Amino acid sequence: MNSQQIHETFEKGDGIFRMHPVFVPRRFSQAGQRLRLHPDDYYAYGTQRGSIKERWFSSVIAAMNGPLAKPDEGMSYVETSDDGTGARFLFRDAVEVLGADVIGPELKQKYGTWPMYSKFFDYKQPLFHHLHLDDAAALRVGRIGKPEAYYFPPQLNNYLGEFPVTYFGFDPDVTKEDVRRRLLDYETCDTRITELSRAYRIELGTGWYTPPGVVHAPGSVLTYEPQWNSDVNSVYENITAGEVYPREFLVENVPNDRKRDIDYVLSLMDWDRNVDPHYKKKYFRPPIPCAHSDERHCERWVTYANDYVGAKELTVLPGQTVVVKDGAAYGCIVVQGHGKVGPFDAETAVMLRFGQPSADEFFVSEPAAKQGVTISNHSRWEPLVMLKHFGPNHPDMPKTVPDTVPLIQSDAATGGRALSLRN
Numbered sequence: 001m002n003s004q005q006i007h008e009t010f011e012k013g014d015g016i017f018r019m020h021p022v023f024v025p026r027r028f029s030q031a032g033q034r035l036r037l038h039p040d041d042y043y044a045y046g047t048q049r050g051s052i053k054e055r056w057f058s059s060v061i062a063a064m065n066g067p068l069a070k071p072d073e074g075m076s077y078v079e080t081s082d083d084g085t086g087a088r089f090l091f092r093d094a095v096e097v098l099g100a101d102v103i104g105p106e107l108k109q110k111y112g113t114w115p116m117y118s119k120f121f122d123y124k125q126p127l128f129h130h131l132h133l134d135d136a137a138a139l140r141v142g143r144i145g146k147p148e149a150y151y152f153p154p155q156l157n158n159y160l161g162e163f164p165v166t167y168f169g170f171d172p173d174v175t176k177e178d179v180r181r182r183l184l185d186y187e188t189c190d191t192r193i194t195e196l197s198r199a200y201r202i203e204l205g206t207g208w209y210t211p212p213g214v215v216h217a218p219g220s221v222l223t224y225e226p227q228w229n230s231d232v233n234s235v236y237e238n239i240t241a242g243e244v245y246p247r248e249f250l251v252e253n254v255p256n257d258r259k260r261d262i263d264y265v266l267s268l269m270d271w272d273r274n275v276d277p278h279y280k281k282k283y284f285r286p287p288i289p290c291a292h293s294d295e296r297h298c299e300r301w302v303t304y305a306n307d308y309v310g311a312k313e314l315t316v317l318p319g320q321t322v323v324v325k326d327g328a329a330y331g332c333i334v335v336q337g338h339g340k341v342g343p344f345d346a347e348t349a350v351m352l353r354f355g356q357p358s359a360d361e362f363f364v365s366e367p368a369a370k371q372g373v374t375i376s377n378h379s380r381w382e383p384l385v386m387l388k389h390f391g392p393n394h395p396d397m398p399k400t401v402p403d404t405v406p407l408i409q410s411d412a413a414t415g416g417r418a419l420s421l422r423n
């Protein structure tokens with residue numbers, strides 16, 4: 001770790017880092033191939049690791065990817081040169097060296113580091129019905145809990161995979177004993193546990209918040225997923241889209257002396273939330289327009305109303321330049337258009353080779369965010385669209401879900417804006 005290099009890069013970028021793309025393989029399921037990665041590179045880690053299915057942003061943690069994974073797999077790196085030929089350093093090291101100067105005093109004091117990351121989650125088929133542990137259960141295996149949120153960006157979903165439907169929890173009439181019987185058959189037959197669940201068809205341009213302890217099976221849509229710094233789960237479904245998952249997936253994050261204790265596995269659930277008859281009303285997240293939106297740009301909250309993570313979608317209309325202020329540090333990814341982000345050229349990735357630098361991902365320090373970042377759209381026709389992920393400390397993040405939400409929708413064809421109501 002070169003402290004001087006970190007300081008020089010930070011100052012050169014006016015408090016903004018340009019990040020290097022980080023792709024993550026998974027050994028299960030099939031890649032959706034919507035990550036804008038070259039088709040030849042989806043097995044860049046080797047076939048034994050499985051195909052690349054995720055791209056991670058603003059990550060200071062490594063992926064839990066088994067014994068073959070490198071220690072820094074999933075961790076973000078900062079570029080030091082404009083042309084991508086210079087050295088890189090870990091974003092985690094930059095946070096350690098710069099501290100409050102990059103993430104702000106509140107996050108530094110409370111968490112000691114940047115406490116969240118985001119990802120593009122890209123699967124051709126639905127994922128297994130699983131839950132993420134809460135803090136108490138995760139602590140028993142030396143980890144922390146994992147709340148997460150979803151947003152479905154239209155720009156990366158030219159097709160919706162094989163099953164664009166997500167299951168959440170269980171039908172309110174299902175009993176815990178019903179679930180218990182299915183889990184007891186985990187090694188003997190297809191338990192078809194989603195028969196007990198309830199499904200919602202995915203709507204692009206909207207999202208969900210998923211608390212720890214809620215069993216869910218994400219659909220086959222590329223998902224922008226802000227989440228807490230954790231990668232810990234329990235897989236309740238043993239066969240998904242014909243793929244068999246061994247019992248280790250169910251008990252991977254269970255203490256050794258409880259791995260055959262089905263009641264302990266059941267205790268990982270937040271039962272009341274799983275069978276809440278008003279689940280969608282509480283956890284569905286339609287976008288909420290920000291009051292500062294105008295004829296040059298619009299910004300919408302797409303992740304909000306939780307104690308952990310927030311996210312916004314910023315759209316700058318063709319030919320426009322705006323100064324955008326935020327009350328907290330954030331990472332961001334450009335998903336449409338080209339222009340400038342602070343002092344950096346910015347452009348949406350169309351097709352990246354594995355290991356190639358890009359100009360689509362940045363991290364904005366808290367001082368730079370509060371001062372305001374100048375963002376220019378250099379296209380005559382196309383909007384510049386950016387997704388921005390925050391920790392829990394943005395002062396303007398909505399705390400509740402309104403009953404009626406006005407939606408500002410960008411029209412890429414005309415550069416105009418349409419206003420509609422969602423009930």
